Amino acid sequence: MLARTAESLYWLARYVERADYVARLLQGAGHMSAVRVDAERSSEWESALVASGCHHDYFASRDTANAEGVIAYLAFDQNNPSSIVSCIGTARRNARTVRTALTADMWDAVNSTWLELREFDFAAMDDDRLTAFLDWVKARAGLFHGVYASTMLRADGFHFARLGQFIERADNTSRLLDVKYHVKLPSAEDVGGVVDYYQWLAILRVLAARRAYRVLFKTSVAPIHVAELLILRPEFPRSLVFCYEQITSQLDQIQGHDPKRSAEGKRLAHSMYAQLRFGRMDHIFKSGLHEYLTDVIVRNDELTREIAQGYFF
Numbered sequence: 001m002l003a004r005t006a007e008s009l010y011w012l013a014r015y016v017e018r019a020d021y022v023a024r025l026l027q028g029a030g031h032m033s034a035v036r037v038d039a040e041r042s043s044e045w046e047s048a049l050v051a052s053g054c055h056h057d058y059f060a061s062r063d064t065a066n067a068e069g070v071i072a073y074l075a076f077d078q079n080n081p082s083s084i085v086s087c088i089g090t091a092r093r094n095a096r097t098v099r100t101a102l103t104a105d106m107w108d109a110v111n112s113t114w115l116e117l118r119e120f121d122f123a124a125m126d127d128d129r130l131t132a133f134l135d136w137v138k139a140r141a142g143l144f145h146g147v148y149a150s151t152m153l154r155a156d157g158f159h160f161a162r163l164g165q166f167i168e169r170a171d172n173t174s175r176l177l178d179v180k181y182h183v184k185l186p187s188a189e190d191v192g193g194v195v196d197y198y199q200w201l202a203i204l205r206v207l208a209a210r211r212a213y214r215v216l217f218k219t220s221v222a223p224i225h226v227a228e229l230l231i232l233r234p235e236f237p238r239s240l241v242f243c244y245e246q247i248t249s250q251l252d253q254i255q256g257h258d259p260k261r262s263a264e265g266k267r268l269a270h271s272m273y274a275q276l277r278f279g280r281m282d283h284i285f286k287s288g289l290h291e292y293l294t295d296v297i298v299r300n301d302e303l304t305r306e307i308a309q310g311y312f313f
Contacts, residue, residue: 001156005098007312009157012094012110013148013164019087020141021172022074023134025051028176028206032199033067045070051179054082071130076122084137088117103151106144113140156254163250163307170243171300176206177230178293180223200226207238227289228281240296244273247303254311262310268303272296 029048046065049055057080058065058073077083081090092114095107102110120133145165152158180199200221204210209229216233217225231240248269254262284292 001160003312005101006156006160007308008094008098009101009160010164010307010312012091012098013161014168015087015091015094016110016141016144017165017168017172018082019084019091020138021168021176022052022082022084022087023137023141024206024208025176026071026074027131027134028202029070030067031202031205047179048074051175052082053175054080071125075130075133076125085117085122088114088137101157103148105147105151109140109144109147113144116140159250159254160311163247163254166243166246166250167300167304167307169238170240170247171297173207173230173238173240173243174293174296174300176203177227178290178297179203197221203230209236209238212236224281224285227284231284232276232279232281234277241273241276241279244269244276248273251307258310265303265306265310268299268306272299272303 025048029044032047033044045067046055048070049058049065052074054074058070062069062073073080073083075084078085078089080086092110095102095110099107116136125133148158148161152161180203197220200223201210204213204221204226207230212235213221213225213229216229216235219225229236229239233239234241234245236242248266251262251266251269
């Protein structure tokens with residue numbers, strides 16, 4: 001497979017996954033902000049910027065993070081490469097580049113999403129229309145993932161798409177779980193209180209993990225169990241360990257042109273998977289959840305660079 005074809009398939013899947021994540025992130029920020037009774041509601045919206053990786057770019061041209069500004073920036077701003085609108089547009093450009101490598105259903109899923117996106121009136125987005133829009137984004141991303149999983153040959157094209165999807169998902173899950181570190185509570189005494197509880201619940205809701213949590217833990221929402229579900233439980237398809245199981249599996253099945261160039265990426269992926277597979281939640285909390293997640297994000301970025309170096313250049 002040509003390197004540019006592999007790269008386009010990889011980024012196509014990444015941008016579709018990112019659009020889905022940003023939609024979920026905005027819904028989660030809205031839920032967390034709704035339970036605020038103090039003047040710190042902006043904290044949830046600023047945390048959404050941190051979790052999306054857009055914090056510095058947003059504040060380069062704005063002074064405050066409020067609901068209206070953050071929603072416009074993360075959902076509709078075409079100058080923000082990680083906004084929903086930009087992600088869908090970039091995904092379609094990548095799909096057009098490798099049109100002959102896609103199944104007909106894959107192309108239809110991406111192209112029809114882009115065409116339907118143009119029918120939304122972004123200037124007239126009230127709360128109800130925004131909710132409908134974000135639900136539409138999640139549904140279209142789910143359609144794409146289902147179509148390519150059920151129609152693509154299990155060859156290099158599929159492996160690169162799958163690799164991109166789970167590299168992106170691992171980064172997103174890490175950032176979303178870490179966002180709790182950046183969200184302010186009304187006071188230190190509120191740790192473990194009602195607001196704290198609903199913030200952890202909102203994280204589960206963003207990742208569609210509430211039912212999984214109830215099935216696996218059968219208890220009220222507790223931070224250590226939420227972290228365990230999203231980091232170490234292989235049963236949950238958005239957990240870090242599940243993502244890295246997929247990443248290592250796809251890398252092992254890709255036959256690169258130069259095994260020496262791709263070896264470092266495989267080593268990093270397997271090292272991370274081993275750490276997650278044999279990790280213990282009590283050790284992670286003892287060493288610091290924020291520090292642990294920051295390390296995951298940094299290592300995931302390093303893996304992204306090694307994949308690009310090993311396969312796309």
